[in-house]
Amino acid sequence: MTDTNSNSYLRRLGIWDGAAIVVGGVIGGGIFRTPATVAERTASGLPLLALWAIGGLLTLTGVLCYAELGARRPQAGGIYIYLREAFGPLPAFLFGWTMALINYPGSVAAVATTFADYACRAAGLPGLWVKPFAVGAIAFIVGVNFFGIRAGAWMQNLFTVLKLAAITMLIVVGLAMAHGHLGSVAEVDVAHPVPPGAWIGALLPVLFAYGGFHYLNDMAGEVRDPQRTLPRALALGMTGVVLCYLLVNVAYLVGLGHAGLASSIAPAADVMSRVFGSHGAMIMAIGIACSTFGYCSIAIAGGARVLQTMGADRMFFRAVGQIDSRYRAPQIALAVLGVWAIVLTLSGSFNQLLDYTTVGEWLGHAFGIATLFWYRRHFADQPLPYRVPLYPLLPLVFVCTVSCVIVATAINTPGDAGMSLVIIACGIPVYALWRRSEKRRTST
Numbered sequence: 001m002t003d004t005n006s007n008s009y010l011r012r013l014g015i016w017d018g019a020a021i022v023v024g025g026v027i028g029g030g031i032f033r034t035p036a037t038v039a040e041r042t043a044s045g046l047p048l049l050a051l052w053a054i055g056g057l058l059t060l061t062g063v064l065c066y067a068e069l070g071a072r073r074p075q076a077g078g079i080y081i082y083l084r085e086a087f088g089p090l091p092a093f094l095f096g097w098t099m100a101l102i103n104y105p106g107s108v109a110a111v112a113t114t115f116a117d118y119a120c121r122a123a124g125l126p127g128l129w130v131k132p133f134a135v136g137a138i139a140f141i142v143g144v145n146f147f148g149i150r151a152g153a154w155m156q157n158l159f160t161v162l163k164l165a166a167i168t169m170l171i172v173v174g175l176a177m178a179h180g181h182l183g184s185v186a187e188v189d190v191a192h193p194v195p196p197g198a199w200i201g202a203l204l205p206v207l208f209a210y211g212g213f214h215y216l217n218d219m220a221g222e223v224r225d226p227q228r229t230l231p232r233a234l235a236l237g238m239t240g241v242v243l244c245y246l247l248v249n250v251a252y253l254v255g256l257g258h259a260g261l262a263s264s265i266a267p268a269a270d271v272m273s274r275v276f277g278s279h280g281a282m283i284m285a286i287g288i289a290c291s292t293f294g295y296c297s298i299a300i301a302g303g304a305r306v307l308q309t310m311g312a313d314r315m316f317f318r319a320v321g322q323i324d325s326r327y328r329a330p331q332i333a334l335a336v337l338g339v340w341a342i343v344l345t346l347s348g349s350f351n352q353l354l355d356y357t358t359v360g361e362w363l364g365h366a367f368g369i370a371t372l373f374w375y376r377r378h379f380a381d382q383p384l385p386y387r388v389p390l391y392p393l394l395p396l397v398f399v400c401t402v403s404c405v406i407v408a409t410a411i412n413t414p415g416d417a418g419m420s421l422v423i424i425a426c427g428i429p430v431y432a433l434w435r436r437s438e439k440r441r442t443s444t
Contacts, residue, residue: 009076009149009221010328015233017153018216018223020160021298022063022237025215027163028295029114031245032268032288034209035252039262041202045253048202052249055206056242062398063213063238065369067231068388070217072375074226077309078217078302079368086371089315090431095367096310097427098360098420104303105337108296109344112137115292122285134345141297142338145304148327149222152301159294166287167244173280174251174271204412207405209245212295213238214365218302231386300337308333314438359406359420366402369395 013021035048042048073081079099084092116133120126125133145152216223216234223229248268252261255271264270268288272280308330311321324331372388372395388394410417 008323008328011222011224011226012148012150013153013219013223013229015229015236017157018229018233019237019240020153020157021216021219022213022234023164023240024156024160024294025212025298025302026210026238026241027167027244027291028111028212029288029292030205030209031167031248032284032291033266034205035249036261036264036267037205038202039252039258042258045258048253048258049246049249051202051206052245053242055203055210056245058207058398058401059210059213060235060238060242061394062365062369062402063234064231064388065372065395065398066214066217067234067386068384069368069372069375070220070223070230070234071227071384071386072379072382074220074223074230075309076219076221076305078214078220078306079364080306080309082368082371082375083364084313086374087367089313089435090428091367092313093310093315093431093434094424094427095364096306096315097430098424099364100303100306100310100337101340102423103361104299104306105341105344108138108299108303108337108341109134111292111299112296112341112345115289115296118285118289118292122282122289131346135342137293137296138300138338138341138345141293141300142334145297145301145334146324146327146329146331148329149219149301152297156294156297156301159290159297163287163291163294164244166284166290167248169287170268170271170284171244171247171251173275174248174255177255177271177274204405204408210241211361212298213241214368215298215302218305221305227385300334300341304330304333304337307337315434359409359417360424362402362406362409363424366399366406369398369402 038048038051042051069082070078073085075081080092080096083095112134113130115137116130117127119133120129141155144155213234216230216237220226220230223233251271252267255274256264256267260270261267269281269284272284274280276283307316308321308323310316311318311333313321320330320333320336322332323329373392375382376391406417
């Protein structure tokens with residue numbers, strides 16, 4: 001889409017804006033809690049760090065693939081666009097049905113509630129303020145994004161800086177507690193025996209903590225010089241995330257020890273409180289609040305653009321497909337997504353929805369990367385400044401690994417995996433009815 005069309009997006013995002021979106025979309029609240037789960041399923045710090053390194057390398061593999069896809073189709077919609085072109089409208093609709101209508105608003109509701117919880121702790125407010133704070137945060141983010149991607153980018157850049165400041169403080173404090181005893185990372189936790197093969201289960205939360213790198217592709221229609229900017233922003237942002245995650249886990253290990261990390265409910269707050277007492281826990285609560293708020297901003301902006309693209313394709317209500325001619329923002333899509341996220345926040349049903357749609361989300365990633373084979377075959381001569389290296393090895397590694405993750409998730413939680421497939425399957429009759437109604441509408 002061009003910038004001269006009043007019903008199109010403006011390309012206003014540069015490389016640093018894009019990198020901030022990648023960092024903000026991946027680093028939410030997971031790194032402040034997930035490492036304790038990984039520690040429960042490992043015997044010492046070395047395999048724990050190895051899992052985070054493996055997860056980072058696998059995610060970087062996916063990022064390299066998404067970089068080429070974004071360069072090939074630099075427009076809003078991300079995976080939805082790739083699936084529509086490569087596999088047809090039905091798979092694209094099922095992805096949008098699962099993500100834009102359930103997973104995106106569900107994740108916003110869940111993370112906004114986490115933000116409100118930590119914000120209330122930092123402010124010393126009682127728990128009854130959590131839901132009003134969460135609803136207010138969603139409404140505020142939607143309102144800011146009404147004024148276009150530039151306003152949203154300013155807010156996102158600010159909270160990315162704040163979350164990185166909190167993570168940097170956590171890393172410095174944790175390493176300072178080591179007093180030169182980094183060798184303790186390799187100590188085996190004899191009191192915490194781990195059965196063989198437990199590392200497979202430990203890899204699952206690691207990969208989920210690295211999720212969210214696709215949001216920049218959802219907003220590719222607003223990236224300047226996208227064929228060059230997208231690959232650089234994705235690589236820069238994701239490399240920064242991997243380094244942060246590895247250093248944070250080192251800080252946890254030297255600050256709490258492997259056994260302490262495995263038994264901790266809030267490892268980041270525990271590390272900070274050991275040095276600064278209750279003030280340290282409050283500082284980290286503020287940092288986590290900033291981190292989760294920034295994630296909500298990106299999820300709302302990215303999800304709305306998927307929803308808008310579906311509306312423009314007449315896969316959803318046509319009004320949702322409109323773009324405001326003044327601010328070049330998908331205001332109706334933003335409002336729809338925000339209202340639905342608020343409903344889920346007030347109902348408290350988002351956690352179950354997220355559990356049900358996890359498999360669907362990763363299936364979307366696997367099929368999204370698989371479209372790269374289709375593009376390489378049908379557009380082999382398309383000139384591009386970037387192509388994924390080691391093709392076809394890297395996309396094959398990503399697709400196979402994600403498939404294994406999905407299988408392992410289905411084995412561990414068959415009920416959630418089954419419900420995820422049911423939700424996806426329910427989109428098939430909805431798609432058929434919607435297409436039939438569209439044909440009637442156009443024929444009259």
